[in-house]
Amino acid sequence: MSSAAPATLTPTANGVAPVRQPLTRKSLAADHPTWCPGCGDFAVLASFQRTLEKLQYPQENIVLFAGIGCSSRFPYFVNTHGGHFIHGRALPIAAGVSLSRDDLHVFVFGGDGDGFSIGGNHLVHTARKNVRITYIIMDNFVYGLTKKQTSPTSPVGFKTKTDPTGVLDQPINPMRALISSGATFVARSHASQVTHMTEMMERAARHDGFSVVEILSECVEFYPGAFDAANPRKNGAFKLIEEKKHDGSPEDAQRHDPTDEVAAFHLATLPWPGVFGVFYEANRPTKNRLEADLIARSREKTAGKSELQILQSTFARLR
Amino acid sequence: MVSPNFITVSDGDAAPAGQPRSIQDVVIRLAGNSQDGIQTIGGFLARLAGRSDQDVMTYMTIPSTISGGPSIFQVRMGTGDILSAGDRADVLVAFYQHSYEDHIESLRPGGVLLYDNDHVKPNPEDKRFTAIGVPVTSRTIEAVGGAAKDKGKNIFVLGLLARIFQLDVAKLTGLVRERFGGRTEDVVRNALLAFDAGYGYPADNLRDCFFRFEAVQRVSTRPQVTMDGNQALAYGLIAAGVRYGAAYPITPWSTIMEMLRAELPKYGGIFVQAEDELAAVSYALGAAYAGHLAVTGSSGPGLSLKMEALSWAVMAEMPLIVVNVQRGGPSTGLPTSVEQSDLLQGIFGSHGDTPRVVLAPKNVEDCFYIALEAGRIARQYSTPVLILTDQSLATRIEAFDEPDLAGLMVTAKPDLAERGADFKPYPLDRLTRHAPPGTRIASGKFPNVTGLEHDEDGHPSGNPAMHAKMTARRREKIKALGAELALPEVHGDREGEVLLVGWGSTWGPVREAVEHLRQSGRRAGQMHLRHLHPLPSGLDRIFARYRDVFVVEMNDEGLYGFGQLAMLLRARYANPAIRGINKTDGLTFKVSEIVDGVTRHPARNELRVTIPSFSR
Numbered sequence: 032m033s034s035a036a037p038a039t040l041t042p043t044a045n046g047v048a049p050v051r052q053p054l055t056r057k058s059l060a061a062d063h064p065t066w067c068p069g070c071g072d073f074a075v076l077a078s079f080q081r082t083l084e085k086l087q088y089p090q091e092n093i094v095l096f097a098g099i100g101c102s103s104r105f106p107y108f109v110n111t112h113g114g115h116f117i118h119g120r121a122l123p124i125a126a127g128v129s130l131s132r133d134d135l136h137v138f139v140f141g142g143d144g145d146g147f148s149i150g151g152n153h154l155v156h157t158a159r160k161n162v163r164i165t166y167i168i169m170d171n172f173v174y175g176l177t178k179k180q181t182s183p184t185s186p187v188g189f190k191t192k193t194d195p196t197g198v199l200d201q202p203i204n205p206m207r208a209l210i211s212s213g214a215t216f217v218a219r220s221h222a223s224q225v226t227h228m229t230e231m232m233e234r235a236a237r238h239d240g241f242s243v244v245e246i247l248s249e250c251v252e253f254y255p256g257a258f259d260a261a262n263p264r265k266n267g268a269f270k271l272i273e274e275k276k277h278d279g280s281p282e283d284a285q286r287h288d289p290t291d292e293v294a295a296f297h298l299a300t301l302p303w304p305g306v307f308g309v310f311y312e313a314n315r316p317t318k319n320r321l322e323a324d325l326i327a328r329s330r331e332k333t334a335g336k337s338e339l340q341i342l343q344s345t346f347a348r349l350r
Numbered sequence: 351m352v353s354p355n356f357i358t359v360s361d362g363d364a365a366p367a368g369q370p371r372s373i374q375d376v377v378i379r380l381a382g383n384s385q386d387g388i389q390t391i392g393g394f395l396a397r398l399a400g401r402s403d404q405d406v407m408t409y410m411t412i413p414s415t416i417s418g419g420p421s422i423f424q425v426r427m428g429t430g431d432i433l434s435a436g437d438r439a440d441v442l443v444a445f446y447q448h449s450y451e452d453h454i455e456s457l458r459p460g461g462v463l464l465y466d467n468d469h470v471k472p473n474p475e476d477k478r479f480t481a482i483g484v485p486v487t488s489r490t491i492e493a494v495g496g497a498a499k500d501k502g503k504n505i506f507v508l509g510l511l512a513r514i515f516q517l518d519v520a521k522l523t524g525l526v527r528e529r530f531g532g533r534t535e536d537v538v539r540n541a542l543l544a545f546d547a548g549y550g551y552p553a554d555n556l557r558d559c560f561f562r563f564e565a566v567q568r569v570s571t572r573p574q575v576t577m578d579g580n581q582a583l584a585y586g587l588i589a590a591g592v593r594y595g596a597a598y599p600i601t602p603w604s605t606i607m608e609m610l611r612a613e614l615p616k617y618g619g620i621f622v623q624a625e626d627e628l629a630a631v632s633y634a635l636g637a638a639y640a641g642h643l644a645v646t647g648s649s650g651p652g653l654s655l656k657m658e659a660l661s662w663a664v665m666a667e668m669p670l671i672v673v674n675v676q677r678g679g680p681s682t683g684l685p686t687s688v689e690q691s692d693l694l695q696g697i698f699g700s701h702g703d704t705p706r707v708v709l710a711p712k713n714v715e716d717c718f719y720i721a722l723e724a725g726r727i728a729r730q731y732s733t734p735v736l737i738l739t740d741q742s743l744a745t746r747i748e749a750f751d752e753p754d755l756a757g758l759m760v761t762a763k764p765d766l767a768e769r770g771a772d773f774k775p776y777p778l779d780r781l782t783r784h785a786p787p788g789t790r791i792a793s794g795k796f797p798n799v800t801g802l803e804h805d806e807d808g809h810p811s812g813n814p815a816m817h818a819k820m821t822a823r824r825r826e827k828i829k830a831l832g833a834e835l836a837l838p839e840v841h842g843d844r845e846g847e848v849l850l851v852g853w854g855s856t857w858g859p860v861r862e863a864v865e866h867l868r869q870s871g872r873r874a875g876q877m878h879l880r881h882l883h884p885l886p887s888g889l890d891r892i893f894a895r896y897r898d899v900f901v902v903e904m905n906d907e908g909l910y911g912f913g914q915l916a917m918l919l920r921a922r923y924a925n926p927a928i929r930g931i932n933k934t935d936g937l938t939f940k941v942s943e944i945v946d947g948v949t950r951h952p953a954r955n956e957l958r959v960t961i962p963s964f965s966r
Contacts, residue, residue, distance in 0.1 A: 058794070093787075112796045113799075114799040115798060116659075120629065123596075124635050130594075131642055132788065152625055322615075326619075330616065345585065346575055349581075
């Protein structure tokens with residue numbers, strides 16, 4: 032998609048070229064978030080607004096969609112077009128928007144339950160189809176909106192209201208699941224690291240394809256301290272992925288090649304709390320592109336005909 | 351108007367031997383296996399009838415097994431309006447012994463049994479029919495030769511039927527060339543060889559069974575087109591301006607999505623095969639949100655899966671067309687049979703108070719027009735509109751006047767005109783005019799569409815009074831549509847003993863039944879509903895003019911003794927004259943079943959399917 036373009040149109044008095052005001056955090060602010068004080072999602076919101084400031088898309092062409100969950104309230108808090116859909120189906124509705132309107136920048140927000148549990152099938156297939164969407168998953172390892180039930184990323188042994196003696200089932204490994212599904216941009220960040228989050232979001236938005244950023248975002252109410260192990264301010268280690276610079280240096284050989292799927296899998300299986308950054312990045316034709324090509328090929332055969340003439344010739348064959 | 355559905359063969363006729371007898375219409379049932387290309391013969395006859403300005407209606411059963419298995423195709427063709435596929439066949443073509451045994455009772459006494467005597471040994475004691483044995487298999491092999499084996503039997507039979515019914519050979523062979531023209535020259539040559547062999551089969555063996563259709567005066571000057579109901583619906587959607595959609599394959603819906611997938615790119619659109627039904631409706635809603643008229647569709651079980659998202663569409667007020675090609679249920683049920691048992695699911699199937707628009711086409715031609723009507727309502731009222739068609743319409747081929755496409759075709763682009771500072775996505779006193787993304791808003795505040803209860807600006811609201819007001823708003827807008835709808839016309843007697851009420855594909859058989867009843871001296875009328883929810887206002891004035899009101903439906907009488915529409919009409923009008931004529935055998939209504947239902951109705955126990963003893 033196009034990058035920097037002025038953001039808000041201000042019509043000029045003489046009706047000539049309108050001048051756009053740049054997008055600012057102020058013009059992007061909408062409802063005050065309903066999250067609990069201290070929720071990691073506040074930082075995600077701030078990072079996203081900062082990302083939009085950098086991208087400077089036309090404001091009316093930005094679309095945010097979400098499913099159900101605490102983090103899925105996101106679209107209400109950003110002043111853009113958007114929608115609050117049903118649980119787990121934010122990806123397919125956003126895919127419908129993206130495929131039918133190539134002029135839009137489509138973002139999806141959601142949590143671990145929405146993305147990996149009830150919407151798990153859509154995550155696999157949207158990744159496989161490589162629909163042009165940027166998906167931000169705020170992963171807190173617990174169901175917060177419904178007050179502490181087991182999530183698909185809850186670690187074994189974590190006590191919840193639906194597993195009062197501790198979680199039994201093995202959690203999803205989001206990075207591994209996303210890479211194997213065919214997502215073409217897969218990154219991981221932490222809500223305590225605003226600069227890193229913003230960088231990941233910007234790269235994801237600029238990626239031509241289905242891009243996903245999983246952000247560990249703490250639920251202070253139902254899973255406090257869940258991500259301390261990766262938070263330097265809590266004596267944890269925020270270990271970054273060093274990406275190859277292709278400079279021929281000996282240390283470059285040790286760096287991660289994001290186009291190497293096997294290496295990405297290796298990073299995804301590192302022990303908790305693992306590493307952060309871009310795990311995988313590949314160029315593969317988007318479904319948007321493939322459908323546009325299909326349309327172009329179909330129209331070659333009907334060159335110069337109006338829609339009415341195409342239908343009329345079909346009916347003539349059915350006489 | 352109504353053709354007699356009778357030809358006479360054995361009981362002596364005015365025509366001298368060897369001369370073709372004049373007939374108005376004929377019902378031919380072809381029975382074989384699915385790989386024999388039975389449908390192909392039916393398709394050729396239907397297209398021929400369409401091109402010859404004859405009316406035509408077909409009735410197909412397809413086995414739900416993957417390949418092989420018995421298959422039938424019934425075609426009724428003739429002059430005048432053909433309203434039903436015909437209760438009994440005038441001609442039965444039996445390819446195998448099982449075809450003969452399974453279908454001989456569907457042949458009316460005096461009818462013609464045409465059988466492949468390479469495979470079929472008819473009962474010699476059965477003197478009810480004129481039996482003509484033709485070595486279809488061996489003659490086809492002889493004519494085509496080589497490796498084709500008995501492939502082409504269907505075309506041989508087509509030639510035979512062309513001879514018997516004096517059909518237009520030039521037109522038929524033209525159709526054969528069109529049909530097979532895309533393949534190798536061998537295929538066309540073999541097909542024509544088989545056709546000629548059938549047509550040239552020695553006439554004296556056919557025992558003077560020759561017929562000719564009466565000449566017809568067609569009123570319309572428009573050419574006829576011939577297609578099945580799913581085709582008519584798919585092209586209707588395109589004419590209605592649908593350019594985007596998504597679905598998941600399910601019988602008998604699939605052929606619509608196959609066509610849209612192939613056709614929409616020509617119009618610059620996209621049809622997505624989604625990973626499941628939930629994704630399908632969501633994709634379509636995404637296109638709707640983006641400002642397009644979009645479609646999703648399915649059959650019964652798939653519609654159930656879409657219900658949650660359809661509730662969202664009512665709440666968020668998104669325009670959407672949803673097609674449900676009904677089949678026998680519940681669950682996987684009878685995937686290749688017909689039933690009208692999704693009406694209440696269509697109207698009430700979602701959670702919450704979810705007023706929704708439901709329409710049903712009455713015949714194949716109407717599948718085209720109902721799509722235009724659905725598009726009009728979806729746009730005007732910014733709401734999902736459900737089209738309830740069914741398996742019998744989906745696969746039935748009819749000929750009808752080519753629509754005036756130039757006058758009907760809708761082309762629309764997303765409405766991205768800037769909205770004023772007073773823009774409200776959900777105004778309490780007006781219809782929603784959705785602002786798709788890309789639309790600038792003068793106030794600088796962009797709207798959210800949401801499934802949460804909301805205020806006029808689309809902000810989530812848990813205010814008790816606001817929920818009551820918004821619930822009323824969603825109800826009142828659908829009631830406003832009901833008030834706009836014209837009262838359906840009554841066919842037949844405008845007052846009298848019996849009013850037959852129908853919806854969907856029963857239109858033809860009900861109309862024929864009304865004619866039968868009137869010919870037998872009863873004062874009977876037909877009222878057919880295309881708009882099922884909301885109902886047009888004022889139906890009670892029509893009901894009041896008849897002693898009995900029978901609602902004819904292909905669904906069960908339910909726990910309280912009324913079919914799904916009958917229950918709705920009783921709830922709406924509290925009129926005890928409303929009763930039902932129902933059936934649940936997965937087959938279309940025969941005219942005689944409806945007539946029987948009316949004449950024997952006071953003794954309903956004769957007709958009701960009951961289980962002799964049922965205890966806990």
